[in-house]
Amino acid sequence: MASLLSLVEKHPAIWRGNQAPIGQSRRLATGYLSLDEVILGGFPEYGVVRISGRTGIGELSLLKNVFTQTSENAFYLFVNPPGVLITNSLRRVNVVPENVHVVSTSSELSLWAAEEAIKSASCSVLLLWCEHINAAQARRLQVAAVQHECLVVIFEPENQRSAALPVPLDLTITAIDQGLQVDIRKLQGGWPKQNIVVPVSFTPNNTTINSLMRKYSMHAEDDALHG
Amino acid sequence: MARQRWLCLHFFRLTLDNAKANGSVPDQQPAVAYHQASNNVLQVNSCARKVGIEVGMGLAHAAALCENLTVIDYAEEIEHSQLRLLAASLYQCAAEISLQPPCRLFIRIDNLVRYYGDYQQIWLAIKNTLHHREVNFVFACGWSPENAEALAKRGQSSFLLCDKKIENILAALPVQALSIADKHANALQRAGIRHAGELLKLPPTELGKRFDSELLKYLFALRGESQPQRLFYHPPANFSHSVLLTYEVEDATRLQRYLDQCLRDMELFLRLRNAGSQAINITLYFREAPEMPISVRKSDVRFSFSEWQQLIKLKLETLELPAPVTHFEFSSEKPRSYAAxxxxxxxxxxxxxxxxxxxxxxxxxxxxxxISVPHTLQDHRFTSGVESESDNTQDNLEEFTPTYLLKHPQPLTDSPKIEFGPVRIESGWWDGNKEKRDYFIGRNQHGQRIQIFRENGNWFLNGWYA
Missing domain, CATH: 1.20.5 (Single alpha-helices involved in coiled-coils or other helix-helix interfaces)
Known part of the structure; x- marks a missing residue:
């Protein structure tokens, strides 16, 4: 019995609650310290990461720094993105548009396409948008991704969120005024944590103009008073 | 100590063989290589020989014998360059190669037996290598390069390993056939020594009284008793080759086939070194104009014949020649190893x-x-369906470009807060899809960054920023 237990303890993915996990593979830092601290330095190099949240809250900008750490000719496959993917915007998130291909298909076939892409060993990063994924499907992708050294990010709408998945990292993101609020639902080798504030900003805004305008109009008022 | 064995390869038609390989001499047409300075025909192909042209004739004589004669200028340095290429390919099967420009090379073969098993195998390996290069040659085997050379100069090929047979042939060679100075040959002739056999029988001390040490050294080498120091061929670090065109080329694209051949040689050179090169330098020499350097660059190191061919083709198509090209030099940039x-x-x-x-x-x-690639917006319109001829890319609007666009804009249902804008796009008047829209970045109650626009007083949702 004791020997069986020690067998279990030798497994690199199993650790005691009061110990730090060992044998962590390379992590791809997101560049946001508040998040990296909690997720053991960054995203796993290979494997499946689930991100639940709405479209257009900075979900790709959050991964911007992860993308820079892939190799120069890394091949990206976007499966079922929520709209027509625009070349010019990809440079903003440090993805070389020439290395990107898009697959658009039905949601049933998208999982098949994703698995094929991972198993082809040509794909370095696979981004998959899907409505629903179950544990068995996620497990298949996870095994293939680790074997073929591919980072798979699954984007799922928040309201469709399915049950826990056997993946190394599972996040929920919500837009807040300071950027994004990240809730870690599951982290292999670490503990879940809620309410991490990540200052993601990815669109230009009128703040500068507005503040200048305000300043300028105040001066104008001053001038009007004194003049 | 066992005697060494050397193989002499005498390429007696190198200029013509080269011209034939790059297609500048038609098949079954008489052709000669002509040396202008000495007014001598130096090389003759079989068709020319049939009509009676022989080596050593003047040009007028040769031209009189045949009306459609192709005359190729003989240049020693070009032949030497050709010889170096042959040595480079032979270096794959033999280590000790010594060049005797312009057209002879020696290979030491006795120490190769260890690797090949027997002389038969060595000869097959050498023959196969040369077969690919389509050159004509005479070969002979001897105890020393000098010995083998003397045998090869007879013009008959022999691969003899028996000492006795070599001795017999050598003894029968006339003194003029040996590589000794004319004045010595004449002196020997006057002394009644006509054949090499007689010369070799003379005691060296007696010869030493009458002739200089050069001749003695040569005779010792001929007997295989001493081996003069030789420089062995060492492959160069960079690939380079010079090509003399058989006729002057006025149209740059006609250089392609000569360059193709250079590329093939370069491919072999690089493949053997597991290396690649990112640039090729070509220097064109003109009849009446200063030379013109051309450089062709490729983005990746990996050698690809078709890619290089395409790149060179593109370069040549745009090239304007100031005068007809007479010859060119082709060299690769320092090869870069893949190993790193x-x-x-x-x-x-x-x-x-x-x-x-x-x-x-x-x-x-x-x-x-x-399967598709990301959509590239061709002009300033943020409309995914429009295909435009315009080249106006959106570099200045990159920040404002949404990540995803809707295939068709939808009427806006919620009321987002405007964060950025307006960006007015008034475009498409030329293709019938005229647009006048004010675009904004909005943030809706869920925190989504959306691109919205106003047209004719109505608001539409166009895409998302992610």
Whole structure:
């Protein structure tokens, strides 16, 4: 019995609650310290990461720094993105548009396409948008991704969120005024944590103009008073 | 000590063989290589020989014998360059190669037996290498390069290993056939020594009284008793080759076939070194104009014949020659080894094939339309459906470009807060899809950054920023 237990303890993915996990593979830092601290330095190099949240809250900008750490000719496959993917915007998130291909298909076939892409060993990063994924499907992708050294990010709408998945990292993101609020639902080798504030900003805004305008109009008022 | 064995290869028609290989001499047409300075025909092909042209004739004599004679200028340095290429390919099967420009080379073969097993195998390996290069040659085997050379100069090929037979042939050679100075040959002739056999029988001390040490050294080498120091061929660090055109070329694209041949030689050169090169330098020499250097660059190191061919073709198409080209030099930039990023090299190659395979599989099940590349906006309109001829890229609007666009804008249902804008786009007046829109970045109650626009007083949702 004791020997069986020690067998279990030798497994690199199993650790005691009061110990730090060992044998962590390379992590791809997101560049946001508040998040990296909690997720053991960054995203796993290979494997499946689930991100639940709405479209257009900075979900790709959050991964911007992860993308820079892939190799120069890394091949990206976007499966079922929520709209027509625009070349010019990809440079903003440090993805070389020439290395990107898009697959658009039905949601049933998208999982098949994703698995094929991972198993082809040509794909370095696979981004998959899907409505629903179950544990068995996620497990298949996870095994293939680790074997073929591919980072798979699954984007799922928040309201469709399915049950826990056997993946190394599972996040929920919500837009807040300071950027994004990240809730870690599951982290292999670490503990879940809620309410991490990540200052993601990815669109230009009128703040500068507005503040200048305000300043300028105040001066104008001053001038009007004194003049 | 056992005697050494040397093989002499005498390429007696190198200039003509080269011209034939790059297609400038038509098959079954008489052709000669002509040396202008001495007014001598130096090389004759079989067709020319049939009509009676022989080596040593003047040009007028040769031209009188045949009306459609192709005359190729003989240049020693070009032949030497050709010889170096041959040595480079022979270096793959033999280590000790010594060049005797312009057209002879010696290979030491006795120490190769250890690797090949017997002389038969060595000869097959050498013959196969030369067969690919389509050159005519005479060969002979001897105890020393000098010995083999003397045998090869007879003009008959022999691969003799028996000492007795070599001795017999050598003894029968006339003194003029040996590589000794004319004045010595004449002196020997006057002394009644006509054949090499008689010369070799003379005691060296007696000869030493009458002739200089050069001749003695030569005779010792001929007997295989001493081996003069020789410089062995060493492959160069860079690939370079010079090509003399058989006729002057006025149209740059006609250089292509000569360059193709250079590329093939370069391919072999680089493949053997597991290296690649990113640049090729070509220097064109003109009849009446200063030379013109051209450089062709490729982005990746990996050698690809078709890619280089395409790049050179593109370069030549735009090239304007100031005068007809007479010859050119072709060289590669310092080869860069793949070793530093070997893994990447093989990875990317594997990935390339794997990617094509993947596209094939996906297309087979999902249909060709299912796979696409990201959409590039051709002009300032943020409309995904419009195909435009304009080249106006959106570099200045990159920050404002949404990540995803809707295929068709939808009427806006919620009331987002405007964060950025307006950006007024008034465009498309030339293709019938006229637009006048004010675009904004909005943030809705869920925190989504959306691109919205106002047209004719109505608001529409156009895309998302991610």
């Amino acid at each position: 990023d070997t893994a990447d090299f093989f990875n990317s190659r594997k990935h390339l094939f794997a990617r094509q395979l993947l596209f094939g599989r996906l297309a087979a099940r999902l249909g060709e339309d299912a």
